[in-house]
Amino acid sequence: MDMAALIAVIGVAFFFTYTNGFHDSANAIATSVSTRALTPRAALAMAAVMNLAGAFLGSGVASTVSKGLIETPHGSKGMTILFGALVGAIVWNLITWYFGLPSSSSHALFGGLVGAALAGGTGVFWHGVVEKIILPMVISPIVGLVVGYLVMLAILWIFKRANPHRAKRGFRVAQTASAAAMALAHGLQDAQKTMGVVVMALVISGHQHGNGIPIWVKVSCAAMLSLGTYAGGWRIMRTLGRKIIELDPPQGFAAESTSAAIMYITSYVYKAPISTTHVITAAIMGVGATKRVRAVRWGVAKNIVLGWFITMPAAGLVAALVYWITDLAVG
Template identity: 85%
Template sequence: MDTAALVVVVGVAFFFTYTNGFHDSANAIATSVSTRALTPRAALAMAAVMNLAGAFLGQGVAETVSKGIIETPHGSQGMTILFASLVGAIAWNLATWYFGLPSSSSHALFGGMVGAALAGGTDVIWSGVVEKIIIPMFLSPVVGLVCGYLMMLLILWLFRRVNPHKAKRGFRIAQTGSAAAMALGHGLQDAQKTMGVVVLALTISGTQDGNGIPVWVKISCALMLSLGTYAGGWRIMRTLGRKIIELDPPQGFAAETTAAGILYTTSYVFSAPVSTTHVITSAIMGVGATKRVRAVRWGVAKNIVMGWFITMPAAALVAAVVFWITHAIVLAVH
C-alpha cells in the first residue's frame, strides 16, 4: 500500500509539473512572441531547453518546499496530504489556464499544501509560510514593477540618440537572450518546487532519509516541466503579450531582463520560492508605465492581481475537500 501510494503521489507530482510548464510557458516567451522577436514554436523549444537546464542549477528552493512549509507527516496520512495538495494545485492551474488568467502555479501548490495539512491535522510551519511565501508574494511584484520601470528608463536614456527603428531591430535580436534568461530562471524556480514535494513523499514513505534530491528526481521533474512548456499555454500568452500592454522589443527586453534578475536573486540569495508569473507580469506593467501610465490596461491588470490574492485560499479549499474525500475512501478500504 505504501509503495502504491508513493507511486501515485509521485505520478501526480509529475503531472502537476507538466501543468506548471504549459501554464507558465507564457511567462518566459510571451513578450518575445508578441514583439515578433521569436516565432511561437521556436520560442517554446528554446524555453523548454532552458527550463531543463535551469532545473539543475540549484536546490535551495526545493529544500524550502520540502522542509519549510508543513511538518513532515507520516504514513498514509502524510501521503493523503501530499496527494490532496497536488490535486488542489492542479485544479487551480487548469481553471486559470482555461480562463487565460496568469495566476501562480507556485502559490497554488503552497496553498494546496497548507489546506491539506490543516484538513489532515498536520502542523503548518507558519513562520516559514510567512517568511518564504507570503512576504515574497507581496514584495516580488512591487520589486518587479519598480525595477521594470527603472530598467526601461535606463534603456530610453542610453539609446536616446539612436534611430528608433535601428534600436528596435537590435532589441528584437537581444530578446532571444533575455527570453532564454527568463526561461532558465523559470526552470531554476519551478522545477525545484516539485522536486521538494517528491523528496517529501520519499521521506514520508521511508524510501530516503534527509532532504537530498536524487538525480532521477531532478531529471524527471526537469523533463516534465520542459514537456509542459513545449505543449504551450496559448491562452495565457495572449493575456501577457497583448492584453496588458502592446509591447515593442525594447520593452520586452526590459521586462524579461528584470524578471530574470529577480528570479536568480531570490533563488540563490534567499532560497525563496517566488512566482515567475507575479514577477514577469509586474515587470511588464512597470515597463509599460514609462510610456504613459494610461498605456497599461489597468482593468486587465486588476483582474490578474485579484487572481493572485485568491490563488492560495482557493487551492487550499480544493485540497482540503480532496483530503477529506480521499481520507474517507482510505478508511473505507481498510
C-alpha cells in the first residue's frame, strides 16, 4: 500500500475533525454566550479543553463507525473511498458553515461514507446505517424537544416563587457547568467518529489488525477537534443562540443539560453516533416552546430541519463525485 495515500487520507481526516470543531463548537457554547453566562473567548477555551477530555472517555462510537457502516476493501480502492467520504463531508461542512446553518458534521461524514462506498461498488451495511444512523437521527431530536420542554417546565415550577433576578444570576453561573458538560459530550461523540475513520484507513492499508484505537490516533483527533473548536464558529453560533429564540439563563441551562444527558446515554448505552447539532437545536426549540409556542421562530427551525434531511444525501453525492474523479486520476 502506498504510504503517501495513507498519509493523505489521515491528513484529510484530521482536517475534517478541525472543520467539525469550528462547525460544531456553537453546539456547546451558543446558549451560554447568548445569555452572557460566558464571554465568547472564555466559552471557546472551555469548550476546547472539554472536547479534548471527552475524546478519551470511550470508544464505542468509534467502533460503530469503523466496522458497522460499510465494508472496508483493502488496497487503493478502500483508500479512495475514505478520501472521497472525507472530502464530501468537509465540503458540506464548509457550505453550511458559510450560510450559518447548524447541520450535522456527523451525518455529513456518514453520508460521505455511504456515497463513496456506493460509487466504489463496496457493500453498505444497510441494517447498521438504519439502526445506528437513521433511527437515532430521527429519534434523538424528538427526545431533545420533548425532554427540553419537560425540564424547562420543571424549572419554572420549582422556581416559581424565587426572585427572578436572583434566579437568573444563579442559572447564569450554573450554565458554566452545563456548557462544560455539553462540550465534554461533544468530544466524546465527535472525536470518536474521526478515530473510527482513521482506524479504517490503518486496517485497509495493512498497518493495523483489529479495531482497537492507537493512543496516537486518540491524541491527534482530540487535538484537532479542540483546535477547531477554539477557532470558533460564529455564524452558526448566531443561529443557535439568537435566531431560533432569545434565550435567558434558565432556558440555556435546561437546553444544555438536556442535550448533554442524551449524548452521554447514547454514547455509553447504545454506542450510537448521534448529532450534537440535532439534539441541542431540538432542545432549544422545546425549551422555547414553554414560553409560548410562537416564541420559537419556526421558520428558522424549519430551514434547519430541512438542512438535516439533505445533509446525508448531499454529502454522499459530493463524496461519490470525488471518488470517481480520484479513481480516474489514480487509475
